[in-house]
Amino acid sequence: MQAFLITFCISAMDLECASQETVKQGLLARGWPPIKGFSKHVKTKVLEFFSHLIKLGQDDPRRVVHSLKAGLALTLVSLFYYYQPLYKSFGVSAMWAVITVVVVFEFSVGATLGKGVNRGLATLLAGGLAVGAHQLANLSGRIGEPIVLGFFVFLQAAVSTFVRFCPQIKARYDYGLLIFILTFSLISISGFRDDEVLELVHKRLLTVLIGGSTCVIISVLLFPVWAGQDLHNLIASNMEKLGIFLEGFGDEYFKMPEDGDSKEDRPFLQGYKSVLDSKTNEDALANFARWEPRHGRFQFRHPWKQYLKIGALTRKCAYRIESLNGHLYADIQAKREIRSKIQETCTKMGMESGKALKELSMAIKTMVQPFAADIHIENSKSSVMNLDTLLKSGLWDDETDLLEVVPVATVASLLIDVVTCTAEIAESVNELAKMLKFEVVEPTVSPEKPETGQLKIGIS
Amino acid sequence: MQAFLITFCISAMDLECASQETVKQGLLARGWPPIKGFSKHVKTKVLEFFSHLIKLGQDDPRRVVHSLKAGLALTLVSLFYYYQPLYKSFGVSAMWAVITVVVVFEFSVGATLGKGVNRGLATLLAGGLAVGAHQLANLSGRIGEPIVLGFFVFLQAAVSTFVRFCPQIKARYDYGLLIFILTFSLISISGFRDDEVLELVHKRLLTVLIGGSTCVIISVLLFPVWAGQDLHNLIASNMEKLGIFLEGFGDEYFKMPEDGDSKEDRPFLQGYKSVLDSKTNEDALANFARWEPRHGRFQFRHPWKQYLKIGALTRKCAYRIESLNGHLYADIQAKREIRSKIQETCTKMGMESGKALKELSMAIKTMVQPFAADIHIENSKSSVMNLDTLLKSGLWDDETDLLEVVPVATVASLLIDVVTCTAEIAESVNELAKMLKFEVVEPTVSPEKPETGQLKIGIS
Numbered sequence: 001m002q003a004f005l006i007t008f009c010i011s012a013m014d015l016e017c018a019s020q021e022t023v024k025q026g027l028l029a030r031g032w033p034p035i036k037g038f039s040k041h042v043k044t045k046v047l048e049f050f051s052h053l054i055k056l057g058q059d060d061p062r063r064v065v066h067s068l069k070a071g072l073a074l075t076l077v078s079l080f081y082y083y084q085p086l087y088k089s090f091g092v093s094a095m096w097a098v099i100t101v102v103v104v105f106e107f108s109v110g111a112t113l114g115k116g117v118n119r120g121l122a123t124l125l126a127g128g129l130a131v132g133a134h135q136l137a138n139l140s141g142r143i144g145e146p147i148v149l150g151f152f153v154f155l156q157a158a159v160s161t162f163v164r165f166c167p168q169i170k171a172r173y174d175y176g177l178l179i180f181i182l183t184f185s186l187i188s189i190s191g192f193r194d195d196e197v198l199e200l201v202h203k204r205l206l207t208v209l210i211g212g213s214t215c216v217i218i219s220v221l222l223f224p225v226w227a228g229q230d231l232h233n234l235i236a237s238n239m240e241k242l243g244i245f246l247e248g249f250g251d252e253y254f255k256m257p258e259d260g261d262s263k264e265d266r267p268f269l270q271g272y273k274s275v276l277d278s279k280t281n282e283d284a285l286a287n288f289a290r291w292e293p294r295h296g297r298f299q300f301r302h303p304w305k306q307y308l309k310i311g312a313l314t315r316k317c318a319y320r321i322e323s324l325n326g327h328l329y330a331d332i333q334a335k336r337e338i339r340s341k342i343q344e345t346c347t348k349m350g351m352e353s354g355k356a357l358k359e360l361s362m363a364i365k366t367m368v369q370p371f372a373a374d375i376h377i378e379n380s381k382s383s384v385m386n387l388d389t390l391l392k393s394g395l396w397d398d399e400t401d402l403l404e405v406v407p408v409a410t411v412a413s414l415l416i417d418v419v420t421c422t423a424e425i426a427e428s429v430n431e432l433a434k435m436l437k438f439e440v441v442e443p444t445v446s447p448e449k450p451e452t453g454q455l456k457i458g459i460s
Numbered sequence: 461m462q463a464f465l466i467t468f469c470i471s472a473m474d475l476e477c478a479s480q481e482t483v484k485q486g487l488l489a490r491g492w493p494p495i496k497g498f499s500k501h502v503k504t505k506v507l508e509f510f511s512h513l514i515k516l517g518q519d520d521p522r523r524v525v526h527s528l529k530a531g532l533a534l535t536l537v538s539l540f541y542y543y544q545p546l547y548k549s550f551g552v553s554a555m556w557a558v559i560t561v562v563v564v565f566e567f568s569v570g571a572t573l574g575k576g577v578n579r580g581l582a583t584l585l586a587g588g589l590a591v592g593a594h595q596l597a598n599l600s601g602r603i604g605e606p607i608v609l610g611f612f613v614f615l616q617a618a619v620s621t622f623v624r625f626c627p628q629i630k631a632r633y634d635y636g637l638l639i640f641i642l643t644f645s646l647i648s649i650s651g652f653r654d655d656e657v658l659e660l661v662h663k664r665l666l667t668v669l670i671g672g673s674t675c676v677i678i679s680v681l682l683f684p685v686w687a688g689q690d691l692h693n694l695i696a697s698n699m700e701k702l703g704i705f706l707e708g709f710g711d712e713y714f715k716m717p718e719d720g721d722s723k724e725d726r727p728f729l730q731g732y733k734s735v736l737d738s739k740t741n742e743d744a745l746a747n748f749a750r751w752e753p754r755h756g757r758f759q760f761r762h763p764w765k766q767y768l769k770i771g772a773l774t775r776k777c778a779y780r781i782e783s784l785n786g787h788l789y790a791d792i793q794a795k796r797e798i799r800s801k802i803q804e805t806c807t808k809m810g811m812e813s814g815k816a817l818k819e820l821s822m823a824i825k826t827m828v829q830p831f832a833a834d835i836h837i838e839n840s841k842s843s844v845m846n847l848d849t850l851l852k853s854g855l856w857d858d859e860t861d862l863l864e865v866v867p868v869a870t871v872a873s874l875l876i877d878v879v880t881c882t883a884e885i886a887e888s889v890n891e892l893a894k895m896l897k898f899e900v901v902e903p904t905v906s907p908e909k910p911e912t913g914q915l916k917i918g919i920s
Contacts, residue, residue, distance in 0.1 A: 166513065189541045
């Protein structure tokens with residue numbers, strides 16, 4: 001049986017993953033290929049598909065666990081059919097428990113809870129209204145009834161569909177509105193053929209509740225995946241990615257071509273790219289996290305908005321880094337002497353901002369006060385001041401032309417922007433630390449003193 | 461009836477939209493408020509909600525049309541219940557036509573078709589497999605049957621759920637896999653209580669096909685919304701937004717504070733911000749567009765990938781513009797004489813890139829060859845050359861310190877980056893023009909000559 005599924009998936013993968021070349025050599029272009037070639041092609045695709053699946057599981061083993069949990073939940077609710085006393089009470093209505101499990105069971109607890117609550121409330125509300133609509137339609141006689149029912153169904157479907165366009169509602173209640181339309185239509189229409197509408201609503205609601213509860217219980221009790229925790233980790237790891245880039249940037253930028261090693265061979269410098277497009281993912285996780293109850297270090301009304309604020313600032317910083325990255329691979333026109341004059345200060349600016357971001361990331365991960373980050377930020381700021389002094393002192397002789405100064409000046413200026421962004425990020429992480437009362441941990445090794453000689457906690 | 465719905469929506473809006481202040485003054489904080497105050501609060505919220513809805517309709521009237529179409533589709537399939545001969549053939553299976561319409565009917569033709577095809581194929585495949593599973597389970601006797609069925613349900617749910625994590629499959633076949641799990645489970649489990657499994661599958665498939673076809677027909681025939689057209693317009697309008705920023709940038713940046721008007725009062729300069737986060741939307745539209753048949757100027761296998769490529773380059777340009785925007789509002793430290801020396805060239809670079817982007821946007825919108833854009837790009841490139849010459853010639857006297865040059869040099873350098881990005885965008889628009897054989901239109905007014913004196917078509 002699974003063979004069919006695999007064939008389906010392979011054909012899907014084939015459509016998507018096949019390179020242009022494969023497509024050109026594809027079935028249609030070559031006419032019907034010899035069976036040997038075809039079976040080889042299928043074999044390669046099957047192997048590719050399986051190795052892809054194995055990698056998906058290795059990247060995040062929670063995916064495997066989730067799949068098993070989904071299978072378990074579905075097998076549990078199918079007891080409604082197998083176990084005679086249960087089937088006697090619910091009959092075919094048991095179907096709704098199965099449907100509920102299939103559509104409500106999601107990867108994270110938040111998403112499952114959100115969909116479950118949406119489905120439960122929408123079924124209750126729509127069921128109630130549908131009973132009302134049925135009663136009203138009943139008053140209009142056998143011929144008038146379908147007209148009145150049709151009018152109600154049309155009206156509620158049109159209004160609810162339109163309300164779904166409202167972004168704030170779409171973010172949290174889209175699924176609820178869909179189920180509202182579905183339940184209202186089904187129950188009010190069924191009422192035309194079956195007068196036991198109240199019983200229908202009662203059974204539907206009960207089975208939906210049972211299906212939803214099964215999902216929520218399995219989701220919470222068996223290896224729960226918390227969207228809040230995921231958001232927390234995502235925000236921290238995004239910051240870390242920027243930190244890694246900044247720490248490595250100075251050395252890479254100021255390295256002379258004769259120092260060997262192509263700069264293109266630095267995958268660790270490209271990690272920040274995923275931060276550029278992280279908004280959708282962060283928004284979705286925050287929406288799910290809002291449904292989650294207290295768990296571990298996260299409360300029910302955890303300040304998820306503050307996480308989104310930090311995420312937005314991190315992205316702002318990533319945009320600057322994207323500009324910096326462009327300069328990394330540009331032909332460096334500045335003369336060695338000009339570059340070497342500001343090399344130390346610029347490398348230090350990058351290094352200190354990078355360290356600050358990594359410390360902030362670590363502070364979020366471990367939920368301790370980011371004191372160490374403050375020191376690095378002070379250091380990066382004093383590097384900016386040093387650069388100012390250096391630039392004021394006059395770096396060049398009369399023969400230096402400005403054209404050679406421009407690329408280095410740009411990199412310096414972008415680094416100054418990055419320092420500003422980092423300070424903004426630190427400020428909002430400090431706000432978060434205040435809100436959540438992050439732990440105060442004395443550093444085990446004596447902290448580096450900021451280079452201005454005085455330790456200023458708090459970002460100006 | 462709609463009153464309930466509205467109350468539900470208001471409470472939803474209330475939760476989401478209420479400002480911090482309103483929350484502080486909310487019900488809980490004040491205890492039970494006087495009824496007068498409460499009703500006033502509700503009234504304000506209702507009015508706010510309605511004005512929000514009216515704005516949603518005004519922004520895109522297709523939303524109103526879509527809602528009416530959804531209502532119509534649902535009313536049509538409810539005929540299965542009202543019309544005796546139809547109900548006689550399908551009975552309660554008619555329910556699946558209603559469910560299909562509710563979940564398949566989407567805003568664009570592509571999304572509706574994609575979901576419809578997914579649902580139809582998945583129902584067919586899962587139905588077939590479920591019949592097989594039912595036959596196999598039948599062989600294992602009354603006690604063994606639920607165990608075998610349970611095993612099959614668990615296995616297919618776990619495998620299919622895991623396959624849904626595969627990004628390429630998720631993008632196009634996620635809904636199909638969901639329906640596969642649903643249909644397989646429902647039909648194989650129902651088989652335990654109802655031996656007419658084949659008839660069940662037959663009816664289910666037929667009603668799903670009828671529901672799906674109703675959606676597709678209404679979606680295509682009544683004021684169709686094409687995802688392809690939307691993607692086409694989105695790519696063009698994103699480019700235009702960047703163009704508007706660049707055209708205005710020079711004047712804004714070089715304006716002296718004493719020239720009056722705060723720079724912050726320039727909403728037209730902030731339009732580009734939406735481009736930064738456009739990736740998810742573009743990807744979704746491209747996925748939907750792939751399902752759409754030939755319509756207007758779009759073929760079935762339209763090069764949507766090229767649109768995504770142009771979109772990615774436009775975003776890259778937007779990241780540079782985000783850095784530029786930071787400098788717009790920074791305190792300008794450079795002296796008037798330094799700035800005025802490069803003002804003309806920089807303004808020209810921005811202006812010409814902006815015009816090029818607007819021309820490219822117009823070329824995509826009207827599907828004509830972007831000849832005019834090529835001229836502007838040549839102009840912007842020659843401005844870069846002029847700037848080089850200007851910088852080489854030595855702009856400053858011995859007393860000028862580099863600190864005053866840095867901000868202006870950065871802006872100049874970012875503008876050079878923008879010129880490069882614009883040239884890349886133009887190149888990929890030219891590729892698109894070649895693929896789609898854009899019309900060649902003689903300009904009605906004589907085109908500006910590029911300032912290098914020779915017209916170079918094609919981007920170096």
